[in-house]
């Protein structure tokens with residue numbers, strides 16, 4: 358198991374995602390996550406970088422997050438290790454931050470990863 362350096366982030370999302378899922382359904386939740394990705398990404402590169410995350414996180418109510426929390430969030434989500442989050446990595450990360458949703462989310466992601 359990896360060290361959990363992002364417990365506060367985790368708590369926020371654990372709380373938020375299930376409520377969103379309930380309200381929006383799987384399809385709607387994924388659409389919301391994709392909107393979040395669009396908001397956070399670096400428009401030129403088409404991926405989320407640490408810089409774009411810092412610049413845009415306030416839009417998602419994450420303005421209170423410290424740099425090291427953002428860094429660990431990036432690191433946790435960056436499964437191919439290129440230092441940025443693509444859309445797939447971002448959606449997977451959001452679901453991973455909310456363990457209860459993992460099972461259902463696997464299905465949703467397979468069905469339609471926002472394309």
Ligand SMILES: [Ca+2]
Pocket residue numbers: 434435436437438439440441442443446
């Ligand atoms: Ca990556």
